[in-house]
Amino acid sequence: MRRKAWLTFGLTLIILFSVTGCQTNAPENIDLQKTVTAAQLRAMVKTKSKYYYVGFDRRLEPSEDVKMYVPLLHYLERKTGYKFRLRVFPQDADIAREMEQKQIQFAIIGPVSLLRAEKYGVKSLVMGITAKGISRYRAMIVTQPGSSIKTIRDLRGRTLAFGSRTSTQGYLIPRIMLAQAGLDLGDLASFESFQSHADAANAVLSGRFAAAALQDTLAEKLAAEGLVKIVATSAYYPCSGVSVTPGVDPAVAAAVRQALLDFEPQGKDRKGLYQWNNSEMPKGFAKVEGDPYAVLRPWAQRFGLLNG
Incomplete structure (x- = not known):
C-alpha cells in the first residue's frame, strides 16, 4: 500500500509540473509502465527548483x-x-x-x-x-465627446464609473479630485467600481455611464483617437x-x-x-x-x- 501511495503521489506530481507552464527545462520523460520507487520520487521532489x-x-x-x-x-x-x-x-x-x-x-x-x-x-x-x-502619474475624468459635462463639478447628479477600489488612478485619486471640488459620492446620481481601467472606459464609451475615472495614459490615448473628452486632470502622485x-x-x-x-x-x-x-x-x-x-x-x- 505504501508503494502504491507513492506511485499515486508521483503521478499527481508529474501532472502538476507539466501543466503549470513557464518552466524553462522540459519535464523528465517517465515511462509509467515501469516501477517508480519511493526513493526516486523523493529525489524528484528534492531536485525541483523553488x-x-x-x-x-x-x-x-x-x-x-x-x-x-x-x-x-x-x-x-x-x-x-x-x-x-x-x-x-x-x-x-x-x-x-x-x-x-x-x-x-x-x-x-x-x-x-x-x-x-x-x-x-x-x-x-x-x-x-x-x-x-x-515616478509619478495622474488620473483623469473622461466623458463622451458630445457630453454636456465640461468640468468635474458638472458631475453632480451624474453617473461615474470608477476603477477597482484598490486602484490608485481609477479610484483613490479620482476620489481626491472629487473631494477637492467639493463633491462626495452622495452627490453623484450613481457610481460603480469596475475591475479594470479598460472596463471603466468601456462603461462610458458604451453610454452606460456619463463619465469614467481613468489612468492618464489610457485617457490620453482615447482622447487622441477622438473617443472621449477629458474634463478633469489630477495633480501628480507617486506611481x-x-x-x-x-x-x-x-x-x-x-x-x-x-x-x-x-x-x-x-x-x-x-x-x-x-x-x-x-x-x-x-x-x-x-x-x-x-x-x-x-x-x-x-x-x-x-x-x-x-x-x-
Whole structure:
C-alpha cells in the first residue's frame, strides 16, 4: 500500500509540473509502465527548483496583463538565476491579504494595494518610471465627446464609473479630485467600481455611464483617437511599483531589486516584451526614496480603503 501511495503521489506530481507552464527545462520523460520507487520520487521532489510567485493589480484585461508581465519574469530569471511564476487571482481577491498569507512573494501593485499591505510588513522594492521619465502619474475624468459635462463639478447628479477600489488612478485619486471640488459620492446620481481601467472606459464609451475615472495614459490615448473628452486632470502622485513580502531572503530581494533597476525595456531588454509601453512602468524602475506614499496615506484612510 505504501508503494502504491507513492506511485499515486508521483503521478499527481508529474501532472502538476507539466501543466503549470513557464518552466524553462522540459519535464523528465517517465515511462509509467515501469516501477517508480519511493526513493526516486523523493529525489524528484528534492531536485525541483523553488519558485517565487508574483501577483499583480489588474489594469487591462487579465489575459493582456498576463502576456505583458510574463516576459518580465523571464527577464528576472535570466538576471537573478531564481525561478518565478505569475499568479492570477479571482476578481474579488484581496492582493494585500494574499501577500499576508504568503500566496505570493512579490507583487506589481499600485499605492493603494501597497498601503493596504503595509500592516503585513510588505515593503516597496522599486517604483515604476512612466513615459514622462518620472515616478509619478495622474488620473483623469473622461466623458463622451458630445457630453454636456465640461468640468468635474458638472458631475453632480451624474453617473461615474470608477476603477477597482484598490486602484490608485481609477479610484483613490479620482476620489481626491472629487473631494477637492467639493463633491462626495452622495452627490453623484450613481457610481460603480469596475475591475479594470479598460472596463471603466468601456462603461462610458458604451453610454452606460456619463463619465469614467481613468489612468492618464489610457485617457490620453482615447482622447487622441477622438473617443472621449477629458474634463478633469489630477495633480501628480507617486506611481505603482514592485513590492516584496516579509520572509523573502534578503539576498533574493536584493537581487530582484537590482535586476529591476537594471531593466531597460526601451533598450537592451526590449526583445521579447509584450506591449510594455502599456504598463505603468514603460521606462523601467527607480529607487524608492524616503516615504513617497505618505501623501496618499491620509486620503486612503479617510476613504476607508485601508480597512479589512
